[in-house]
Amino acid sequence: MTDDRWKTTFEIKERSIMDGDIGPKWVYDVINIHNGTIVSTYNEMSYAVKQARRKYKKLVKLMEKSFMSVT
Secondary structure, three states: OOOOOHHOOOOEEEEEEEEOOOEEEEEEEEEEEEOOEEEEEEEOOHHHHHHHHHHHHHHHHHHHEEEEEEE
């Protein structure tokens, strides 16, 4: 079973940028769905997915820590 919970917070969009004389180059943006901001940009789709998962896990851990704190 795949772990797709990160898709509730982040999405990955492909876009092309001009890379000088070489021509168009494809990059992948990790976008926060809730506010529409670009969190980061990567050259490979698999790495973008990996980083989105890590960012989601870090966010969940931070939220759990915040909810469980006594102060």
